[in-house]
Amino acid sequence: MKINDVILQTATKLVLFVIILFSIHLFFAGHYYPGGGFIGGLMTAAAIVLLLLAFDLKTVAKILPFDFKKVTAIGLLFAVGTGAGALLFDAPFLTHAFTDAYLPLLGKTSLHTAVLFDIGVYLVVIGVTLTIIQTIGESE
Amino acid sequence: MNVNAIADLFIAFFIIIGAFLSLVTAFGVIRLPDVYTRNHAASKSATLGVMSILIGTFLYFYLIEGHFNSRIILGIAFILVTSPVAGHLISRAAYNSGVELWEKSVQDDLKLSKQTAKKES
Numbered sequence: 001m002k003i004n005d006v007i008l009q010t011a012t013k014l015v016l017f018v019i020i021l022f023s024i025h026l027f028f029a030g031h032y033y034p035g036g037g038f039i040g041g042l043m044t045a046a047a048i049v050l051l052l053l054a055f056d057l058k059t060v061a062k063i064l065p066f067d068f069k070k071v072t073a074i075g076l077l078f079a080v081g082t083g084a085g086a087l088l089f090d091a092p093f094l095t096h097a098f099t100d101a102y103l104p105l106l107g108k109t110s111l112h113t114a115v116l117f118d119i120g121v122y123l124v125v126i127g128v129t130l131t132i133i134q135t136i137g138e139s140e
Numbered sequence: 141m142n143v144n145a146i147a148d149l150f151i152a153f154f155i156i157i158g159a160f161l162s163l164v165t166a167f168g169v170i171r172l173p174d175v176y177t178r179n180h181a182a183s184k185s186a187t188l189g190v191m192s193i194l195i196g197t198f199l200y201f202y203l204i205e206g207h208f209n210s211r212i213i214l215g216i217a218f219i220l221v222t223s224p225v226a227g228h229l230i231s232r233a234a235y236n237s238g239v240e241l242w243e244k245s246v247q248d249d250l251k252l253s254k255q256t257a258k259k260e261s
Binding site: 007011014018022025 | 221222
Protein backbone atom coordinates (compact mmCIF):
# COMPACT_ATOMS: atom_id res chain seq x y z
CA MET A 1 0.00 0.00 0.00
CA LYS A 2 1.21 3.48 -0.83
CA ILE A 3 1.74 5.58 2.27
CA ASN A 4 0.27 9.06 2.22
CA ASP A 5 1.70 11.37 4.89
CA VAL A 6 0.43 14.73 3.65
CA ILE A 7 -1.43 15.66 6.83
CA LEU A 8 1.49 14.76 9.12
CA GLN A 9 4.06 16.49 6.93
CA THR A 10 2.04 19.70 6.52
CA ALA A 11 1.31 19.89 10.24
CA THR A 12 5.01 19.28 10.95
CA LYS A 13 6.05 22.12 8.65
CA LEU A 14 3.67 24.46 10.44
CA VAL A 15 4.37 23.37 14.01
CA LEU A 16 8.16 23.07 13.69
CA PHE A 17 8.69 26.83 13.71
CA VAL A 18 6.50 27.26 16.80
CA ILE A 19 8.52 24.61 18.67
CA ILE A 20 11.89 26.06 17.66
CA LEU A 21 10.80 29.61 18.55
CA PHE A 22 9.55 28.39 21.92
CA SER A 23 12.81 26.56 22.58
CA ILE A 24 14.79 29.72 21.80
CA HIS A 25 12.47 31.67 24.08
CA LEU A 26 13.06 29.13 26.87
CA PHE A 27 16.80 29.35 26.29
CA PHE A 28 16.93 33.14 26.62
CA ALA A 29 14.40 33.29 29.47
CA GLY A 30 16.60 31.00 31.57
CA HIS A 31 18.15 33.67 33.75
CA TYR A 32 14.97 35.32 35.04
CA TYR A 33 12.24 32.73 34.45
CA PRO A 34 12.02 28.93 34.32
CA GLY A 35 13.99 27.66 31.34
CA GLY A 36 17.63 27.56 30.31
CA GLY A 37 20.05 25.62 28.19
CA PHE A 38 18.91 22.14 29.11
CA ILE A 39 15.20 22.29 28.30
CA GLY A 40 15.84 24.71 25.44
CA GLY A 41 18.21 22.17 23.89
CA LEU A 42 15.87 19.26 24.58
CA MET A 43 13.01 21.09 22.90
CA THR A 44 15.07 21.97 19.82
CA ALA A 45 16.11 18.30 19.67
CA ALA A 46 12.42 17.35 19.98
CA ALA A 47 11.58 19.60 17.02
CA ILE A 48 14.21 17.80 14.94
CA VAL A 49 12.86 14.44 16.15
CA LEU A 50 9.42 15.52 14.91
CA LEU A 51 11.04 16.26 11.56
CA LEU A 52 12.59 12.77 11.66
CA LEU A 53 9.16 11.23 12.33
CA ALA A 54 7.47 13.03 9.47
CA PHE A 55 10.30 12.64 6.93
CA ASP A 56 13.13 10.13 6.82
CA LEU A 57 16.72 10.15 8.06
CA LYS A 58 18.26 11.02 4.69
CA THR A 59 15.99 14.03 4.11
CA VAL A 60 16.71 15.40 7.57
CA ALA A 61 20.44 14.87 7.06
CA LYS A 62 20.10 16.92 3.87
CA ILE A 63 18.16 19.72 5.62
CA LEU A 64 20.52 19.85 8.63
CA PRO A 65 23.96 18.81 7.38
CA PHE A 66 25.60 18.79 10.82
CA ASP A 67 27.66 16.08 12.37
CA PHE A 68 25.99 16.08 15.78
CA LYS A 69 29.07 14.61 17.48
CA LYS A 70 30.89 17.78 16.42
CA VAL A 71 28.00 19.88 17.77
CA THR A 72 28.55 18.21 21.15
CA ALA A 73 32.29 18.95 20.94
CA ILE A 74 31.66 22.63 20.06
CA GLY A 75 29.26 22.91 23.01
CA LEU A 76 31.87 21.50 25.38
CA LEU A 77 34.43 23.95 23.97
CA PHE A 78 32.03 26.82 24.69
CA ALA A 79 31.60 25.68 28.29
CA VAL A 80 35.32 25.15 28.88
CA GLY A 81 36.11 28.41 27.07
CA THR A 82 33.88 30.53 29.30
CA GLY A 83 35.45 28.85 32.32
CA ALA A 84 38.98 29.37 31.07
CA GLY A 85 38.24 32.94 29.91
CA ALA A 86 37.99 33.97 33.56
CA LEU A 87 41.63 32.89 34.06
CA LEU A 88 42.76 35.59 31.58
CA PHE A 89 41.34 38.29 33.88
CA ASP A 90 43.12 36.91 36.93
CA ALA A 91 39.91 35.45 38.39
CA PRO A 92 39.22 31.87 39.51
CA PHE A 93 38.02 29.31 36.96
CA LEU A 94 34.31 29.74 35.97
CA THR A 95 34.02 33.28 37.39
CA HIS A 96 31.30 35.07 35.45
CA ALA A 97 31.01 38.76 34.59
CA PHE A 98 27.86 40.82 34.15
CA THR A 99 27.06 44.29 32.79
CA ASP A 100 24.03 46.29 31.71
CA ALA A 101 24.57 47.43 28.13
CA TYR A 102 22.48 49.92 26.14
CA LEU A 103 22.23 48.35 22.71
CA PRO A 104 20.55 50.09 19.76
CA LEU A 105 17.08 48.58 19.08
CA LEU A 106 17.09 46.34 22.17
CA GLY A 107 17.47 49.04 24.82
CA LYS A 108 18.76 48.09 28.26
CA THR A 109 20.06 44.55 28.05
CA SER A 110 21.85 42.55 30.70
CA LEU A 111 24.81 40.80 29.19
CA HIS A 112 26.14 37.91 31.25
CA THR A 113 28.86 35.42 30.38
CA ALA A 114 26.67 32.66 31.86
CA VAL A 115 24.74 32.83 28.58
CA LEU A 116 27.86 31.61 26.78
CA PHE A 117 28.07 28.70 29.21
CA ASP A 118 24.38 28.03 28.55
CA ILE A 119 25.00 27.99 24.79
CA GLY A 120 27.49 25.22 25.54
CA VAL A 121 24.87 23.27 27.50
CA TYR A 122 22.32 23.87 24.71
CA LEU A 123 24.62 22.55 21.98
CA VAL A 124 25.72 19.53 24.04
CA VAL A 125 22.11 18.55 24.76
CA ILE A 126 21.11 18.84 21.08
CA GLY A 127 24.21 16.97 19.96
CA VAL A 128 23.90 14.10 22.42
CA THR A 129 20.13 13.61 21.92
CA LEU A 130 20.35 13.57 18.14
CA THR A 131 23.44 11.37 18.10
CA ILE A 132 21.56 8.81 20.23
CA ILE A 133 18.44 8.97 18.09
CA GLN A 134 20.23 8.91 14.74
CA THR A 135 22.48 5.98 15.66
CA ILE A 136 19.52 3.97 16.95
CA GLY A 137 17.50 4.90 13.86
CA GLU A 138 20.22 3.92 11.40
CA SER A 139 21.03 0.49 12.83
CA GLU A 140 19.15 -2.31 11.10
CA MET B 141 -21.56 44.78 38.83
CA ASN B 142 -18.03 46.10 38.49
CA VAL B 143 -15.45 45.06 35.94
CA ASN B 144 -13.78 42.48 38.17
CA ALA B 145 -17.03 40.63 38.81
CA ILE B 146 -17.72 40.40 35.06
CA ALA B 147 -14.15 39.15 34.52
CA ASP B 148 -14.70 36.55 37.23
CA LEU B 149 -17.86 35.38 35.49
CA PHE B 150 -16.09 34.96 32.14
CA ILE B 151 -13.17 33.09 33.71
CA ALA B 152 -15.46 30.78 35.66
CA PHE B 153 -17.55 30.15 32.53
CA PHE B 154 -14.55 29.11 30.43
CA ILE B 155 -12.97 26.94 33.10
CA ILE B 156 -16.22 25.15 33.99
CA ILE B 157 -17.02 24.55 30.29
CA GLY B 158 -13.49 23.19 29.81
CA ALA B 159 -13.70 20.87 32.80
CA PHE B 160 -17.15 19.66 31.69
CA LEU B 161 -15.89 18.90 28.17
CA SER B 162 -12.94 16.98 29.59
CA LEU B 163 -15.39 14.94 31.68
CA VAL B 164 -17.47 14.29 28.56
CA THR B 165 -14.27 13.06 26.88
CA ALA B 166 -13.58 10.64 29.71
CA PHE B 167 -17.14 9.26 29.54
CA GLY B 168 -16.89 8.96 25.78
CA VAL B 169 -13.62 7.03 25.96
CA ILE B 170 -15.11 4.63 28.51
CA ARG B 171 -18.54 4.09 26.98
CA LEU B 172 -18.13 4.16 23.19
CA PRO B 173 -17.80 0.75 21.51
CA ASP B 174 -14.71 0.76 19.25
CA VAL B 175 -11.37 2.48 18.67
CA TYR B 176 -12.64 4.93 16.06
CA THR B 177 -15.60 6.26 18.01
CA ARG B 178 -13.48 6.52 21.15
CA ASN B 179 -10.84 8.38 19.23
CA HIS B 180 -13.52 10.67 17.86
CA ALA B 181 -14.61 11.51 21.41
CA ALA B 182 -11.07 11.93 22.70
CA SER B 183 -9.62 14.07 19.95
CA LYS B 184 -12.55 16.46 19.53
CA SER B 185 -13.94 17.29 22.94
CA ALA B 186 -10.63 17.03 24.77
CA THR B 187 -9.15 19.59 22.37
CA LEU B 188 -11.98 22.03 22.97
CA GLY B 189 -11.96 21.34 26.71
CA VAL B 190 -8.25 21.99 27.13
CA MET B 191 -8.50 25.08 24.92
CA SER B 192 -11.35 26.46 27.05
CA ILE B 193 -9.38 25.89 30.25
CA LEU B 194 -6.38 27.66 28.71
CA ILE B 195 -8.56 30.58 27.61
CA GLY B 196 -9.87 30.82 31.18
CA THR B 197 -6.30 30.79 32.53
CA PHE B 198 -5.23 33.43 30.04
CA LEU B 199 -8.18 35.68 30.99
CA TYR B 200 -7.41 35.21 34.68
CA PHE B 201 -3.80 36.32 34.31
CA TYR B 202 -4.70 39.13 31.89
CA LEU B 203 -7.76 40.63 33.61
CA ILE B 204 -7.04 39.96 37.29
CA GLU B 205 -3.23 39.96 37.50
CA GLY B 206 -2.65 42.32 34.54
CA HIS B 207 -0.08 40.01 32.95
CA PHE B 208 -0.35 39.26 29.21
CA ASN B 209 0.95 35.71 28.85
CA SER B 210 1.57 35.03 25.15
CA ARG B 211 2.73 31.48 25.87
CA ILE B 212 -0.85 30.48 26.72
CA ILE B 213 -2.10 31.82 23.36
CA LEU B 214 0.69 29.93 21.65
CA GLY B 215 -0.38 26.82 23.57
CA ILE B 216 -4.00 27.23 22.43
CA ALA B 217 -2.96 27.53 18.79
CA PHE B 218 -0.55 24.60 19.18
CA ILE B 219 -3.19 22.29 20.65
CA LEU B 220 -5.68 23.33 17.97
CA VAL B 221 -3.19 22.30 15.26
CA THR B 222 -1.63 19.18 16.74
CA SER B 223 -4.33 17.31 18.63
CA PRO B 224 -6.58 16.54 15.61
CA VAL B 225 -3.50 15.44 13.65
CA ALA B 226 -2.59 13.07 16.49
CA GLY B 227 -6.14 11.69 16.47
CA HIS B 228 -5.99 11.19 12.73
CA LEU B 229 -2.68 9.34 12.94
CA ILE B 230 -3.88 7.05 15.75
CA SER B 231 -7.05 6.20 13.83
CA ARG B 232 -5.16 5.53 10.64
CA ALA B 233 -2.59 3.36 12.40
CA ALA B 234 -5.45 1.39 13.95
CA TYR B 235 -7.17 0.94 10.57
CA ASN B 236 -3.98 -0.09 8.79
CA SER B 237 -3.13 -2.65 11.44
CA GLY B 238 -6.56 -4.22 10.90
CA VAL B 239 -8.62 -3.14 13.91
CA GLU B 240 -12.26 -4.02 13.21
CA LEU B 241 -15.06 -1.47 13.18
CA TRP B 242 -17.95 -1.84 15.62
CA GLU B 243 -20.13 -4.77 14.46
CA LYS B 244 -23.22 -2.54 14.08
CA SER B 245 -21.52 -0.04 11.76
CA VAL B 246 -22.97 -0.13 8.24
CA GLN B 247 -20.48 1.55 5.96
CA ASP B 248 -16.72 1.30 5.31
CA ASP B 249 -15.85 3.70 2.49
CA LEU B 250 -12.10 3.35 2.94
CA LYS B 251 -12.30 -0.41 2.31
CA LEU B 252 -14.32 0.20 -0.89
CA SER B 253 -11.88 2.81 -2.20
CA LYS B 254 -8.96 0.49 -1.44
CA GLN B 255 -10.65 -2.34 -3.40
CA THR B 256 -11.32 -0.11 -6.43
CA ALA B 257 -7.74 1.17 -6.32
CA LYS B 258 -6.52 -2.45 -6.33
CA LYS B 259 -8.72 -3.31 -9.31
CA GLU B 260 -7.55 -0.34 -11.31
CA SER B 261 -3.87 -0.97 -10.77
